[in-house]
Amino acid sequence: MSVSRIPDAECGRRRLGRTSASAGGHSMARLKVLVFDPIAAGGIPARPLPQSLKRQGDMLHQALLADLDALSGIEVVSMTRSGAAPGHPAGVDGGNGAAGTAAATEAEKTKSAGWTKTPREGQATVRSRTWPAACSSASAPMLRGMHRFGAHLIAGMQAADAVWPLASESDGVLECLSLGVLRGKRILLGSAPGAVEVAASKLKLARVLADGGVAAVATYSPHAALPQDGGPWVVKPDDGAGCLDTRLFGDRAAALAWIRAHGADGYVLQPFVAGKLGSLSLICCDGAARVLACNQERVAMHDNRFHFLGSVVNGLADDDGVLARLAQQVAAAIPSLWGYVGVDFVLTAHGAMVLDVNPRLTTAYAGLHASIGCNPAGLVLDLLNGPGAMTAQALPAGMRRAVSVDVGVA
Structure with a gap:
């Protein structure tokens, strides 16, 4: 066929x-x-x-x-x-x-x-x-x-x-x-099963990104030797998605104590990195990526837990190309990513750091068509013709606009 x-x-x-x-x-x-x-x-x-x-x-x-x-x-x-x-x-x-x-x-x-x-x-x-x-x-x-x-x-x-x-x-x-x-x-x-397996584990993903030279938030097993630096820590499921069951603690000791008290062997720890939360909506093929949108992520804190409220599709600018370069680095590090891919990141004073890679549709997709003036499903299906299809069709000039996608907290 x-x-x-x-x-x-x-x-x-x-x-x-x-x-x-x-x-x-x-x-x-x-x-x-x-x-x-x-x-x-x-x-x-x-x-x-x-x-x-x-x-x-x-x-x-x-x-x-x-x-x-x-x-x-x-x-x-x-x-x-x-x-x-x-x-x-x-x-x-x-x-x-x-x-x-x-x-x-x-x-x-x-x-x-x-x-x-x-x-x-x-x-x-x-x-x-x-x-x-x-x-x-x-x-x-x-x-x-x-x-x-x-x-x-x-x-x-x-x-x-x-x-x-x-x-x-x-x-x-x-x-x-x-x-x-x-x-x-x-x-x-969608992405190959091998890419999905990597993205499904925060620990595996952190290792693969580090090996590929991608700036990413450090991720540790509760049994690993943790840095002695002070400051808050984040605890989340190793195979979790989004903000589900993700918690913030004032220091490393409090984070480890919570894990021990709940017998949560499937959790990982990350040092809290302050900055602006965002995500990328990409199409990927053969180790290359095309950025469709740079999104602002809206997250709230309640009872030391993170709650995802929604995305503003194309709510972030990338005038200096930092996010476009990050997208290419992620795609090169996990070359079997294919089709629509979401990348969560935190934008700090020193640059962008990857938090997660989602080899599937993300919330931002719901507002993507309206934001870019182009059918993203059609762009994904075009990839069946090979990676050259990623640049064969330009997005409509001047059509990008911010579109809010709200999901609520309950």
């Missing part, structure tokens, strides 16, 4: 498709993209999610669907929050609802054998281990209900050419989904 594009008059509104042979020669078939949200498919988070994170998930899901729907040559395969799309009992919307139902039924029948097989006429068979057996490399508990959402993923892949996973890297979920997509021989519209 080859992916073809015909230039359109508008940025990010390419006509996409795949060439298919027919009796009269070659015709352009629509590229079927599955947008897969494991929570919508029946997965239960391994740790409770606050309402603000659930709202972020819904917001990103709707924003991505809207962007994909605006692209010609794309057929969206999606799911509702209940795991079943209207009129499609298998939980698959678009493509082939009846085939999806049969595939899900067959998946349940063969689950006990350790394999799920869902054939479809005229397309390569999707054959994947049931879940979580397919994710043996992910050691975390991931989601309860894995068999259920695994069956939905396999049924959805049966109706699709490509899969865009919407999941956090926490608990091994995004890595698991990415492995499943590749094993199902579908196009993965």
Whole structure:
């Protein structure tokens, strides 16, 4: 299968498709993209999610669907929050609802054998281990209900050419989904599982960035020798996402005492770095990055815990190019990052320091299209043509504007 594009008059509104042979020669078939949200498919988070994170998930899901729907040559395969799309009992919307139902039924029948097989006429068979057996490399508990959402993923892949996973890297979920997509021989519209594995661990990420010469906030295990410097310290889950369960303590002793008191072996420590919090919205491919937006992050403190309030997309300027250089350094350090990537940083008097790398959609994506005057999903799909596509299409001149995305705190 080859992916073809015909230039359109508008940025990010390419006509996409795949060439298919027919009796009269070659015709352009629509590229079927599955947008897969494991929570919508029946997965239960391994740790409770606050309402603000659930709202972020819904917001990103709707924003991505809207962007994909605006692209010609794309057929969206999606799911509702209940795991079943209207009129499609298998939980698959678009493509082939009846085939999806049969595939899900067959998946349940063969689950006990350790394999799920869902054939479809005229397309390569999707054959994947049931879940979580397919994710043996992910050691975390991931989601309860894995068999259920695994069956939905396999049924959805049966109706699709490509899969865009919407999941956090926490608990091994995004890595698991990415492995499943590749094993199902579908196009993965996201970073390689190896990049996701690195980004899912604050300790691994800090080591990889340091090896790549990227300025990043130092990260320590509670059992490591910590610097003797005074000042406040931050405690957060090693595989956490965003501000979830992230706490500030007045000194190193208080931080370590909290970890010991709560038996929190899965936590890491970072010295608190004062500065302006921001993030980058990037598209990455083959070790290179393109900056779509420099965002201001709004974070509040309450009861010594950080609370994410939202982003101002393109709320930060990069007149001196410091943030653009940081983006290139991150992409070079983790060359298997692909598609949309978010980078959290703190901007200090001495420059920008990376806090986190998110190989997935971030909250800023919800306001990105309005901010840059260009369809970001189209820019990601253009990368299927290779890294040259990152600079082939300029963003509309003078279109960048600040757009606020609010998520609340509850």
